[in-house]
């Protein structure tokens with residue numbers, strides 16, 4: 278099979294508008310700390326109805342700043358999900374605190390509030406909520422738990438761009454939420470992120486933390502706290518503005534492709550389509566589950582032999598080599614997370630996927646499973 282026939286897992290939409298806006302920034306010579314970043318932030322705040330948006334160099338950077346602003350540090354524990362990208366726990370380690378993993382709900386794949394509550398100890402300082410695969414976590418229940426125990430909250434909505442819970446946008450619940458803009462996301466700036474908050478105080482702190490701890494009055498080279506260089510450049514923000522302009526179209530396109538997949542996958546024996554519950558999913562990946570008797574690696578091999586990219590997704594964080602070796606985690610700690618993680622498979626999913634490509638993926642999946650089961 279030639280390379281052109283391979284259907285990739287993800288592929289950003291990049292068009293003339295991105296090129297035009299990037300070119301404008303390059304011509305302006307204001308490549309960083311310029312008006313394009315400010316405009317990008319304002320567009321997010323306007324779109325989501327949050328009071329503030331702080332652009333940053335990555336989702337990871339945004340999450341790290343939020344934990345730092347909450348004063349999380351050595352000796353503290355932060356509860357999060359292991360069914361997430363490694364950054365959700367790494368940012369806790371960056372502060373010197375310890376990530377404590379709560380098991381997830383078998384349908385939504387998000388943290389089970391009862392498991393979160395059971396994981397609270399006298400050292401717990403915060404909950405880092407993750408909205409995995411674009412499906413919102415049980416945000417109100419988690420807020421209630423946090424309030425009862427006096428804990429802070431940071432929300433990792435990196436996979437849930439434009440997400441909401443019961444129509445209320447993430448970032449408007451009284452705690453900060455972070456989106457990530459890596460190239461496989463619903464919207465990309467190549468690398469980048471944004472922190473959403475309604476708090477004036479947190480906004481001032483985050484603006485400073487992302488910009489080397491610069492003093493709150495923006496005074497020239499006066500640094501009033503220990504900060505980071507987590508700035509987003511104006512070049513990246515220019516790509517982001519073009520992407521926000523077409524975000525509705527991109528979200529609709531993803532939802533349409535997901536709809537086609539859902540229908541087809543439901544008819545394939547051995548596959549459980551993605552969960553559709555009471556909340557709206559901001560479609561990030563298409564990752565159905567395979568029945569436990571199927572060997573996922575062999576299925577992936579068969580798909581790839583037909584030019585269909587596929588990956589085991591997501592690996593649990595607590596079973597990553599670093600987390601086992603440096604932090605003593607081992608299989609068996611989180612039975613639901615581990616079972617989900619062993620059976621979900623990411624398939625090609627991007628806005629400009631054609632109906633024929635979706636059909637090719639589904640046919641390849643059907644053939645792979647039949648071949649595995651010797652039918």
Ligand SMILES: Cc1ncc(COP(=O)(O)O)c(C=O)c1O
Nearest residue numbers: 335336337362364435457458459
């Ligand atoms: C759930 C989750 N959290 C955090 C991140 C980190 O975002 P970034 O890659 O922008 O640092 C990602 C990125 O893929 C993610 O999926």
